[in-house]
Amino acid sequence: MEPADPVSAAIARAFRDERAIVLATLIRQAGDFQLAEDAVQDAFEAAVTVWRRDGVPANPGAWITTAARRRAIDRLRRDRSVADRAERLAELTRLDAQREEPLVDEESTIVDDRLRLVFTCCHPALAMPARVALTLRALGGLTTGEIARAFLVAEPTMGKRIVRAKRKIADAHIPYRVPADEELPDRLRGVLRVVYLIFNEGYAAAEGERLVREELCDEAIRLGELLCGLMADDAEVWGLSALMLLHDARRAARVDPSGRYVALDAQDRSLWDQDRIRDGLAKLEHAVRLRRPGEYQLQAAITALQIQAPDAEATDWAQIAELYGALVGLNPSPVVELNRAVAVGLAHGPAAGLELLVPLLGDPALERYQPLHAAHAELLRRAGDPAGAADAYERALALTANAVERAELERRMGALR
Amino acid sequence: MSQYLLLVYEEEVDPAVQAEREQVTPLLVELHASLREAGLLVSVQRLHSTESATSVRLHDGEAEITDGPFAVTKEVLAGYYVLECADLDEALKQAARLPMARWATIEVRPVIAPDDWLRVAREAGVDLPDEAVEDLA
Numbered sequence: 001m002e003p004a005d006p007v008s009a010a011i012a013r014a015f016r017d018e019r020a021i022v023l024a025t026l027i028r029q030a031g032d033f034q035l036a037e038d039a040v041q042d043a044f045e046a047a048v049t050v051w052r053r054d055g056v057p058a059n060p061g062a063w064i065t066t067a068a069r070r071r072a073i074d075r076l077r078r079d080r081s082v083a084d085r086a087e088r089l090a091e092l093t094r095l096d097a098q099r100e101e102p103l104v105d106e107e108s109t110i111v112d113d114r115l116r117l118v119f120t121c122c123h124p125a126l127a128m129p130a131r132v133a134l135t136l137r138a139l140g141g142l143t144t145g146e147i148a149r150a151f152l153v154a155e156p157t158m159g160k161r162i163v164r165a166k167r168k169i170a171d172a173h174i175p176y177r178v179p180a181d182e183e184l185p186d187r188l189r190g191v192l193r194v195v196y197l198i199f200n201e202g203y204a205a206a207e208g209e210r211l212v213r214e215e216l217c218d219e220a221i222r223l224g225e226l227l228c229g230l231m232a233d234d235a236e237v238w239g240l241s242a243l244m245l246l247h248d249a250r251r252a253a254r255v256d257p258s259g260r261y262v263a264l265d266a267q268d269r270s271l272w273d274q275d276r277i278r279d280g281l282a283k284l285e286h287a288v289r290l291r292r293p294g295e296y297q298l299q300a301a302i303t304a305l306q307i308q309a310p311d312a313e314a315t316d317w318a319q320i321a322e323l324y325g326a327l328v329g330l331n332p333s334p335v336v337e338l339n340r341a342v343a344v345g346l347a348h349g350p351a352a353g354l355e356l357l358v359p360l361l362g363d364p365a366l367e368r369y370q371p372l373h374a375a376h377a378e379l380l381r382r383a384g385d386p387a388g389a390a391d392a393y394e395r396a397l398a399l400t401a402n403a404v405e406r407a408e409l410e411r412r413m414g415a416l417r
Numbered sequence: 418m419s420q421y422l423l424l425v426y427e428e429e430v431d432p433a434v435q436a437e438r439e440q441v442t443p444l445l446v447e448l449h450a451s452l453r454e455a456g457l458l459v460s461v462q463r464l465h466s467t468e469s470a471t472s473v474r475l476h477d478g479e480a481e482i483t484d485g486p487f488a489v490t491k492e493v494l495a496g497y498y499v500l501e502c503a504d505l506d507e508a509l510k511q512a513a514r515l516p517m518a519r520w521a522t523i524e525v526r527p528v529i530a531p532d533d534w535l536r537v538a539r540e541a542g543v544d545l546p547d548e549a550v551e552d553l554a
Contacts, residue, residue: 125505172527173419175504183506 010056011047018061019044019141022068024113028176029095030072031088033120033166037138039075043067069096114139115178115230122191123174130165131194132201137162139226140219150216151201188231192240192296195223199244203251217248228283238287239297245280246303249273261408265312277307298327317347334366342375350383370399374409386416420459420528421508423498427521428491429466441516448514452500457511459499467493492522499528530554 019040026036043064057063073092076085121134129151136142142150148158168174179187202216224241231237253267262268284300302323309315324340337360345353357376366372377392393413400406430438452458470486486493495517502508505527512523529537531554538545 125509172525173504175506179506 007048007051007056010051010060011044014047014060014064015044015141018064020114020117020139021110022061022065023138024117025065025110026068026072027120028113028116029069029088029092030076031084031176033138033169033176034163035072035075035079036068037166039072040064040068042071042075046071066096111230112178114226116176118191118227118230119178119187120169120174120176122187122194123169124187124190125172125174126165126168128194128197130161132198133158133162134165135194135223136198136219139223142215142219146215150213188234188237191227192236195220195227196240196244196296198223199247203247214251217244217251220244221248233290235287235290235292236294236296238283238290239294239300242280242284242287243296243300243303245276245283246300246307249276249280249307255404259404260411261404263408264306269311272307280304281308293326293330295327295331298323298330302327315346317343321347334360334363334369334372338369338372338375342379345379345382350379353379354383368399370396370405373399377412381412381416389413390416418501418503419530421500421502421505422526422528423500423508423512423515424494424524424526425496425498425515425517425521426492426524427495427517429493438517438520444516448516452498452511457500457502459501461496461498463496464494495521 022043023036023040026039027033030036030039046067047060047064051057069092073089073096076089076092079085117138118135121138122131126134133147133151136147136150137144144159144162145155147162148155151158178184198216199220202213202218202220221241221244224237224244227237228241249272250264250267252273253269253271254262256262280300281304284297284304287297287300302320305316305320305323321340321343324336324343327336328340337356341353341356341360344356354376357372357379360366360372361376373392373396377389377396380386380392381389390413393409393416397406397409397413400409449458449461467486470484472483472485472487474481474483498511498515500508500511502511505525508525508527512518512525515521515523517523531550534553535545535547535550
């Protein structure tokens, strides 16, 4: 929602565009995540009063930077608990004494600071839910309340999770830096995993009534784009960005007006977001040109094939099955094996697909994996075994917590009779 | 620089498996020398089995002594390192170099620096002179 008056609009804009940049730099300068975050928060609160009184400054970002740094100095003077407090104070005071605020910092410094923030928020020594929350809070600028609602946990619980993560960063000295070259690929994979998890949490909400929690998808896409800007040489960064855009392009078509889930082959293609598709395909092309294949690129290529086909029947399932085969080779997981079986079933008939499901159905770890039973049911139906299909639908239904998915499974089971 | 305590937790195993584990000792000799040379190693100790542990608690001012470890668990504390590292990443990297990590879990804990300890105590209202920091840790 866009605020009505110009001052509120300017503050909202500065918050969206500048907050993470100011925060990233101030964390480095102040040497303390929590203190920097509090100072930036103070600066935005001060902006509400000052900008209303004196007008919106010519360079809101520079204003926020200066104000946040001064608040950090004030807080450091009061707070004796920061270890190298004297050093930090001297550095911040020196920066503050420079009369001219450099209009923009060195571009590379801004990039480095934001990357430092990304890698710290996604540090493997933090639990995954903490990484997700911290990333959304520090880089996405979501409030604790918004993150709590998006993940369906109580706000105090989410608040504690974030505070604990920041305390661990300080106490265990999780470094504020971009990892060294030899660790970088591994750590970057970890960052991409956090971003994709945020997207998926939004895209296929496992619980609750709404199938898509849009704010999480938007936030993940924004983070993906940020990473494309920061780590432009990495093909998988582009691959992930493309993948999220191509999935998200179909957002409006995945749920019908009554809130029911719509399978890919039944979606109204006119509802697909053509801008997102163009953007996603361009990013995928960019990724492929970097000639470093990876799993996000493969998944994006699969999605691109599904989208580019004129309709579901004309989809090149044989090629999709092949791409899934490559994905299994790269990173075998039950999810990928299942998707491969579905694609093979569509390309070469239900019997071939069912054959690939056999080892998955025999794996006790997957007994409670709902999509497996839903796909099994679908293949059995197509193979002309309605009784077997009904049993498999029953199993899938028993494992579904999402009301929209439940309705779809019930509809499909009903259609068997 | 900060100090980190690396706690080695492992299952106590029968003598045959234990004899296999002893085979890493030459690797440890090498590793400890290299840690020492790099100025990272503050101390390292290996502990006797929990069968030899004794636990002490004060009960109404009386020492209550029990045979056995603090808690009976499958994995027990078998030894520890104190390392001086630049940050957590460095400590985790060193933890992953321990050959025991193949069968043991290495818990990495940041050590509270002496002046932080002093500050925390003072914040809690304890009256302490600056020199106390020398004896505290």
